[in-house]
Every structure is written in C-alpha cells, then in structure tokens.
Amino acid sequence: MARAPSRSFGDISPTGESRPGDAGSRAKLVPEGHGDVPWATSAPTSSLSLPDDPSAFARTEPSRAAAPGPSLLGGAMERPLPSRRPSGDLPPELLGAARPEGVVTEYGPGESSSSTLTRVLLVLAVLAGLGLAGYLAYPAFRDRNTAMPAEAVAQKDRAVALLRRDDSASREQAIQALQSLSATHPKYAEAQAELAVALTLQLGDLNADFDRLRLQSDPLQREMDQLTAKHPEGWRDRADGLRDQVRDLEREQQPLRVSIEALRKRLDPLMVAVRTAPEVEPAATVAARLKAQALYASVTGHADALALAERLRQVESAAAWSRLAHAEFALSSGSPGATLQTVSQELEALRSEDPGLMRAYVLGARLALRQNDATTARTLLDELLALNGKHELARRMLAQLPADRSSP
Numbered sequence: 001m002a003r004a005p006s007r008s009f010g011d012i013s014p015t016g017e018s019r020p021g022d023a024g025s026r027a028k029l030v031p032e033g034h035g036d037v038p039w040a041t042s043a044p045t046s047s048l049s050l051p052d053d054p055s056a057f058a059r060t061e062p063s064r065a066a067a068p069g070p071s072l073l074g075g076a077m078e079r080p081l082p083s084r085r086p087s088g089d090l091p092p093e094l095l096g097a098a099r100p101e102g103v104v105t106e107y108g109p110g111e112s113s114s115s116t117l118t119r120v121l122l123v124l125a126v127l128a129g130l131g132l133a134g135y136l137a138y139p140a141f142r143d144r145n146t147a148m149p150a151e152a153v154a155q156k157d158r159a160v161a162l163l164r165r166d167d168s169a170s171r172e173q174a175i176q177a178l179q180s181l182s183a184t185h186p187k188y189a190e191a192q193a194e195l196a197v198a199l200t201l202q203l204g205d206l207n208a209d210f211d212r213l214r215l216q217s218d219p220l221q222r223e224m225d226q227l228t229a230k231h232p233e234g235w236r237d238r239a240d241g242l243r244d245q246v247r248d249l250e251r252e253q254q255p256l257r258v259s260i261e262a263l264r265k266r267l268d269p270l271m272v273a274v275r276t277a278p279e280v281e282p283a284a285t286v287a288a289r290l291k292a293q294a295l296y297a298s299v300t301g302h303a304d305a306l307a308l309a310e311r312l313r314q315v316e317s318a319a320a321w322s323r324l325a326h327a328e329f330a331l332s333s334g335s336p337g338a339t340l341q342t343v344s345q346e347l348e349a350l351r352s353e354d355p356g357l358m359r360a361y362v363l364g365a366r367l368a369l370r371q372n373d374a375t376t377a378r379t380l381l382d383e384l385l386a387l388n389g390k391h392e393l394a395r396r397m398l399a400q401l402p403a404d405r406s407s408p
C-alpha cells in the first residue's frame with residue numbers, strides 16, 4: 001500500500017487541510033533518513049496562529065469516525081473519540097468525590113413541624129404515664145414501713161384507752177405495753193409517740209404534785225415573813241412552827257425534783273426520735289407525733305407549745321388533746337388570770353363533748369385552784385373520783401382543799 005506524502009504539523013489547518021501556500025515559507029528540520037515520518041518535521045520557531053473564523057472553535061457534534069484512508073497519526077486515530085459527558089452525567093463515585101459537602105435533608109411544607117410536634121406529644125405521654133404510676137403507687141410508698149400487724153395496732157389502741165383513764169396505775173400499765181410494742185416493732189412510730197405521751201402525762205403529774213406542795217408552802221412562807229418583820233407578841237414561837245412546816249414541805253418536794261429530772265432525761269432522747277419524721281407517713285402517725293410534741297412542750301413550758309397545739313388542733317379528728325396541751329401550758333408558764341379563765345372554759349366544753357377523758361377534770365381543778373376557786377376544784381375532783389376511783393392525784397388534791405363549809 002502506497003504511503004501518503006508526509007506533511008508537517010505546520011501544514012495542517014484546523015480543518016485538517018494542508019496549506020500549500022505556507023509550505024515554502026517555513027524551514028523544516030527533518031533528520032536525515034526520516035523525511036517520510038510525519039512527526040519528524042516541525043517548525044523551528046513555530047507560533048500558533050488562530051484562525052480568523054471563530055466558527056472553527058464552535059461546539060460541534062461529537063466526533064465521528066474518520067473516513068477510510070490513511071491517518072496522519074497511524075491506527076490510533078482510526079477509532080472514534082468518545083463524546084464528552086456533561087458534569088451531571090459523572091459516575092456516582094466521582095459525583096461523591098466532587099461533592100464533599102454534608103447532605104442536607106429538606107422537608108416539604110409542614111413536614112418538620114409535624115415531626116417535632118409528634119416527638120413533643122410522645123414525651124408528654126410518657127411523663128403523664130409516669131405521673132399516673134407515681135400517684136397510684138404513693139399510698140404503698142407512704143406506708144411502706146408503717147404496715148403493722150393487727151395485733152400490734154390493737155395493743156396500741158388498748159394502751160391509748162388506758163391513758164384516757166389518767167390514774168397512775170393505768171398509765172404505768174400503758175407505758176409497759178407501749179415499751180414492749182416499740183421494742184418488738186422499732187418502726188412503729190405511732191407507738192413510740194404514744195409512749196412519749198404517756199411519759200409526758202407522768203411528768204405532768206409530778207409537776208402537779210410539786211405545784212400542790214408549793215401552793216401549801218407559799219402561804220406559810222409569807223406568814224412567817226410577816227411575823228419576822230412585825231415582831232408581834234409571841235411571834236417567835238409561831239414563826240418557828242411555820243418554819244418547821246415549810247421544811248417538811250420542802251423535804252417532800254426534794255424527791256419530786258429528783259423524779260422530774262430523771263424523767264426528763266428519759267424523755268428527751270425519745271422526743272428526738274419522735275421529732276425525726278420521714279417525708280411521708282400516714283395521717284394518724286403525723287397526729288400522734290404532734291400530740292406528743294405539743295404535750296411535751298406544754299408541760300415543760302416551751303415557747304413553741306402554743307404553735308404545736310394549734311398544729312395538733314388542725315390534724316386531730318376532734319379538738320381534744322390540743323386543748324389539754326393548751327391547759328398544761330397555761331399552768332406551767334404562769335399565764336395571767338384572763339388566760340386561765342379562757343382555758344377553763346375550753347376544758348368545760350371538752351368535758352361536755354368527751355366525758356371519758358379524765359385529764360380534763362384534773363387540769364380543770366388545777367386551773368380553778370390557781371384562780372383561788374376551791375369550790376369549782378372540789379366539784380371537778382369529786383366528779384373525777386366518781387368516774388375513776390383509782391385516781392390518786394385527785395385524792396391528794398382533794399385532801400389539800402379546805403373543809404367544805406356547805407357540808408353538814
């Protein structure tokens with residue numbers, strides 16, 4: 001097959017046609033013996049000149065296979081060139097490499113707000129379920145450590161009934177029962193509180209006995225002071241007799257002081273346990289704790305006594321022990337006459353509402369004696385002994401009163 005005459009690259013136009021007119025005007029450097037090789041010829045100082053017609057660089061259709069015939073570059077140019085793909089037609093792996101930005105998911109109108117609302121409703125539903133479960137489980141949680149056997153509750157109720165009788169023998173029996181119950185059931189807070197109530201009532205009786213002796217001693221001491229100051233005829237013998245009586249009363253008061261101090265040492269740690277209450281507990285236990293605290297503060301003359309009595313009044317089923325606490329505080333704090341009269345009226349109403357609560361008679365009699373009303377005191381003590389003939393404190397108080405002039 002005949003080889004086509006060789007042409008230099010300088011003679012090739014953009015259209016592929018040779019430019020003979022320019023062939024003679026350019027010197028060609030062709031190695032010897034290689035004049036017939038197409039790539040062997042080149043212009044020494046060739047410059048690329050653009051055609052005047054810009055249509056030659058216009059976007060054309062994809063290249064097609066060249067017409068049959070010899071190719072300037074050999075067989076490599078005989079295959080058609082692949083068409084250029086637009087950037088949008090790149091393979092997926094190239095597209096991923098070309099777009100390193102994060103993927104942003106776009107929601108249609110209303111899709112984002114609807115999804116957020118769904119999540120909020122779901123959270124609210126879960127919270128409502130937890131709240132309902134907590135509400136239903138609260139009673140069991142509140143009483144988790146307070147559920148006591150029926151026999152233990154019955155034993156506590158019998159002890160409380162004994163305390164209502166108010167005599168020393170019944171109170172001691174109640175104290176023994178409550179101590180045994182508290183030892184058997186250490187978490188029975190209501191039993192511990194009632195034990196504190198029983199011991200506080202015992203402390204109140206000791207104070208009442210001490211007060212009774214003091215009421216006997218004070219007039220004797222005043223009379224002796226007057227005799228010593230005025231020196232009437234025969235005053236020395238009279239003063240010596242009064243001095244002996246005062247000393248006898250003081251000797252009786254001394255063991256009472258020791259008993260009061262010992263009982264206070266016993267009561268103080270128990271009251272610490274009574275005041276240490278959990279966050280939640282049954283209403284009956286709350287009332288028992290306040291009952292013990294109010295009575296103890298009233299008998300000892302504490303400044304918080306009236307506030308505790310008022311709190312007790314709000315939680316107890318009937319305003320009974322709160323009024324007793326008010327009366328105990330009036331006696332221990334040395335309240336004025338107007339207060340004593342008001343408290344006496346409260347106790348009178350309590351005796352009408354609950355005649356079986358014996359403490360109301362004892363406190364009423366003590367208030368009457370504090371107001372120098374021996375007649376009312378005698379009447380109340382007689383009524384008490386008619387209800388409970390074993391009340392020894394009532395007998396001692398009655399024996400202290402002057403003889404009833406109205407009796408035949």
